[in-house]
Amino acid sequence: MTPTDQPIVVRDLCKRYGDRNVVDHLDLTIEPGEVFGFLGPNGAGKTTTIDILTGRRPRTSGDVEVLGHDPWRDAAAWRARIGVVPQRTGEYPVLTVREVVSMFAALYPRPLPVDEVIDMVGLTKKAKDLAANLSGGQKRRLDVAVGVVGNPELIFLDEPTTGLDPVARREAWDLVRFFADRGTTTLLTTHYLDEVEALSQRAGIIVGGSLVEIGTMSELASREHVVTTISCSIPETLRDVTLPAQLDPHQLSIDDARITKGQLRIETHDPCQVTYELLSWARQYGARELPDFRVVQPSLEEVYLRLVHGADTRAKEMAPTDEVVQ
Numbered sequence: 001m002t003p004t005d006q007p008i009v010v011r012d013l014c015k016r017y018g019d020r021n022v023v024d025h026l027d028l029t030i031e032p033g034e035v036f037g038f039l040g041p042n043g044a045g046k047t048t049t050i051d052i053l054t055g056r057r058p059r060t061s062g063d064v065e066v067l068g069h070d071p072w073r074d075a076a077a078w079r080a081r082i083g084v085v086p087q088r089t090g091e092y093p094v095l096t097v098r099e100v101v102s103m104f105a106a107l108y109p110r111p112l113p114v115d116e117v118i119d120m121v122g123l124t125k126k127a128k129d130l131a132a133n134l135s136g137g138q139k140r141r142l143d144v145a146v147g148v149v150g151n152p153e154l155i156f157l158d159e160p161t162t163g164l165d166p167v168a169r170r171e172a173w174d175l176v177r178f179f180a181d182r183g184t185t186t187l188l189t190t191h192y193l194d195e196v197e198a199l200s201q202r203a204g205i206i207v208g209g210s211l212v213e214i215g216t217m218s219e220l221a222s223r224e225h226v227v228t229t230i231s232c233s234i235p236e237t238l239r240d241v242t243l244p245a246q247l248d249p250h251q252l253s254i255d256d257a258r259i260t261k262g263q264l265r266i267e268t269h270d271p272c273q274v275t276y277e278l279l280s281w282a283r284q285y286g287a288r289e290l291p292d293f294r295v296v297q298p299s300l301e302e303v304y305l306r307l308v309h310g311a312d313t314r315a316k317e318m319a320p321t322d323e324v325v326q
């Protein structure tokens, strides 16, 4: 393979344990500077993939290029360019928080200032405490500090906010944004879908070791045919005026359109065009606004549940059925 501009390029990656591919012909390309959400149910293969991408596990087959290098044949200089926050990290029985972060900073050629990183993860008040005495959530913050102190070009975050309280979660989001603003690429796995919605430009969903979907949030929503709901109150002046023909359910990819007690509700796959038609209609009859106008787009959680459920169902349909031998 020739090195590419993309920080992560994965082609036809497989990882086999026994007779099972836990990563199954995975293709994935991550663009420079993006925060990519890597989603999937427990056991889908996310951690295995991250371990292969960070050189912690060998692959069975396929091509993997991370910052232009094969992670399994990496050099120390390559390793210094990536930051990893794995799911499970080390224990530090005799070191303080500052000593732990300083120890890791010393491994990198251009680390970030230690106290700045400790502050970013909200551990300034705990800097002189023994790391072993931190709470579970505080230890997770320390993991994040250790993962990013090397000032990486590419960060792997494997469920970085598991166990964090809501305030600490938001601080972790700020940290991801801090690095994103500097052009750092981030691969983020999480089971919190709001996290991906808030931070990621694109997301990929892995089920049974295969990538079943990849795209921006709106691409994922439109592919899965999840509808957007548009609603408003019909002003008194328009109560007797018929809706435009374009808002007929057979037009404009409208699933349903109904008026109940002066409230209009439309379910559609084409929210922009429906909004345009609705506002044009109101203007035509002199209404300057539509009271209580709302556009409710599907959440990533809704899209995710449909995709994962759909992939599970397809896998079951394709699986050979046990034959009953009489």
Ligand SMILES: Nc1ncnc2c1ncn2[C@@H]1O[C@H](COP(=O)(O)OP(=O)(O)OP(=O)(O)O)[C@@H](O)[C@H]1O
Pocket (backbone or CB within 6 Å): 017, 022, 040, 041, 042, 043, 044, 045, 046, 047, 048, 049
């Ligand atoms: N060393 C191993 N030997 C055998 N099977 C393994 C090994 N490591 C992982 N697996 C299996 O590979 C599959 C994928 O595991 P992986 O940890 O990558 O999932 P995950 O998507 O990260 O899950 P989670 O969301 O629970 O962290 C699981 O079925 C797991 O049991």
